Amino acid sequence: MADFLGMMKQAAQLQSKMQAMQEELGNVEVEGISGGGLVAVRMTAKMEVKGVKIDPSLMKPEEREVLEDLLVTAHGDARRKAEAAMQEKMAALTGGLGLPPGLGLT
16 A cells, blocks of 8 residues: 555656646757758747748748758757757656656656
8 A cells, every 4th residue: 555655646746747847848949950050940849939040042932942941951950859858858857767668758
């Protein structure tokens, strides 16, 4: 019975820590860049896009396809960085709990 109570207490602590981590992830920002800096996408570790910067040289009708490709690439770069930041925070949170790898608490 004591083991069960201990597990319940640990689960409540984990839930509280995860809620705090979710709030913290909203404050962590990463930037994805493409085209050598011609396009940048800024997003939080919660995958919320916060801003897009586009070099003025790409603001021409004949550069539309290039700009579209660079936006997709920059967004993908930002997303990978945001996912890495989220995984890092999650590892710090769950590191001492002995959870099996790939449990998927995110």
